[in-house]
Amino acid sequence: MKFQSYPVAAYLVYKCKKTRIKTMIKKISLFVVLLAVTLFATAGAVGNTLVLDGSTTVGPLAKTFAAYFTKKYGVRVTVSESGSGNGAKSLINGSCTIATMSRAMKAAEIAAARQKGVNPVASIVALDGLAMVVHPANPVRSLTKAQISSIYRGAITNWREVGGPNTRIVVIQRESNSGTEESFKELVIGKGIPVTGSAETQSSNGSVKSRVSTTLSAIGFLGHGFVDGSVKVIAVNGIFPTVAAVKNGTYPVSRPLYFYTNGQPSGVVKQFVDLPKSAEGKRMITELGFINR
Template identity: 35%
Template sequence: MNKILGIIILGFLLPQLSLSQKIKGSDTVLPLSQKEAEVYMQKHPEATVTVTGGGSGVGIAALLEGTTDIAQSSRRIKFDEKNKLKNMDKEVVEVIVGYDALAVITHPSNPIKKLTREQLEGIFRGKIKNWKELGGEDLRIIPYSRETSSGTYEFFKESALRYKNYMNGIMSMPATGSVIQSISQTRGAIGYVGLAYVNPSVQAMELSFDGGKNYSNPLNTETSDVIYPIVRPLYFYYIQKEEAGIKPFLDYVLSDEGQQLVADLGFIKVK
C-alpha cells in the first residue's frame, strides 16, 4: 500500500520537477545557454535542456505563450510584457546570468580603429555616409543592424544613439551570425554584435563615450583601466510557479563552475 502511495505521489511531483526544459530567445545569450546546457546535461544525463535563439522579444513572447520554460534576453522585460504575464496570473522572475560587452565591428581591412559615440550616432542615423569623412578611405559606409525584435537592437539604440532612430533603409539582419558574415565580406560595412561572437574575420573597434578623451576595446574589458562604455546584463526570465523544475539548472549557471563558463565564452561573470 505504501509503495502504491509513493508511486501516486511521485506521479504528482514529476510534472513540477520536469527534467526536460526549453530555453528560447536572445541570440547574444544563445552560445552561453548552449554551453551551460551542454555541460549540465553531461553532469545530469537524466536532464534534457533544449536551447534556441530568435531574439529577446521572441523568447519573451514564447514565455507569454507558454512554449518555453526560460526566456533568455539581452534586454530587460518591458512593462507591457510584464503586465501581460500578470494578467495571465503569471509572476515573472528575473535573474542576471552574466554581462556582455557589445562590440562595434568592421571589415578587418578598415584602417579606422577608433570611433566616438557621436561618430557612431552619425553613421547609424545616416548622417556620416563615407569613411573618408572620418579620415579613412573613399568608401561608402554600409551599416548593419539587428532586427527590431532583438534586445541588441534596442540596447544599441539606447546606448549609442541616445534613443534616436536608425537611418531609413538600414540593413536589418535576423541573427548575429548573419551580421558577422555580412561584415566579414563587405569592405565598407559596420555593425554591432555581442562580444562572444567576435572572431578574426572582423575587427572590433575601440570606442570613446567621453568625446574622444578615453578609448577602450571590448576585448580588454577585464584588464583595461578604462571602463568599456557598452556593457549590459544578460537575463533569464521564468514563471515563478515553475521555479522548482528550473532551479537545479539555474543554480548550476550561477555556480562558480557555471560562471567560469561565462568567462570562458568571453562574457563577464556576475560574481
C-alpha cells in the same frame, strides 16, 4: 458459368490481384513499423524537460549550459534561438520555461505577462560588451559614441568623415525582435530616434559577423562572444570591450544578459538558473568570451 460482359471479367480479374496488393500493403506497413521501432528504441525517455527560448546572443551560453546540465543531472534541456522578443512572447504564452534575453523586459511585456498570470523574474547570467565591428581592412581604429550614433542615424555616410578611406558606410543593424538591437539603440542612439533607412537588417549575430567580414565598408555590432578573427573590433570612446572595461563600466556599450523565469525559480529551474554562479558556470562563461558579473 460464362463471363461474357467485359466489366464483370475485369472486376473478377481485379479481385484476385487485390489480395496480392493486400499482402504488399502488409509488407510495407511491416517495414514502416520496424523502422518506427528502431527509431523509437534508440532514445530513452527522460522525465521533465527545460525549454529555453530567446536571444541569439545568449545562445552559445544557453547551449553550453544545456549540454552541461543534461550531462550532470540527466534533465533534458532544449534551446531555441529566435530572438529576445520571441523569448519574452514564449514566456508570456507559457510555451517556454526560461526566456533568455539580451535586454531587460519592457514594461509593456511585463504588463502582458501579468495579465496572463505569468510573473517574470529576471536573473543576470553574464555581462556582455557590445562590440562594434568593421572589416579587418578598415583602417579606422576608434570611434566616439557620438560618431557611431551619427553613422546609425544617417548623418555620417562616408568613412572619410571619421578618418577612414573615401567609401560609403554600409550600416548593419539587427531585426526589431533582437534584444541586442534594442540595447544598442538605448545605449548609443537614444530611445525613440530611428535608425537610418538605408541600414541593412540581419537576423542574428552570426549573420552580422559574416556580412561584416565580407563587406569592406560595413559596420555592425555583435555580442562579445561572437567576435573572432574575421572581423575587427574598434574602440568606443577609445576603450576596447575588455573584461576589465566591461566589468567596471568604463566601456560605454555593455549590458547584462538575462534568464527570465515565471515566478521565483525552484527545483531544477533554480538549479539551471544558478549555474552562472557556480565555479564551472563561471569558467564556461569566460571560455565562451562573455564576462562574469
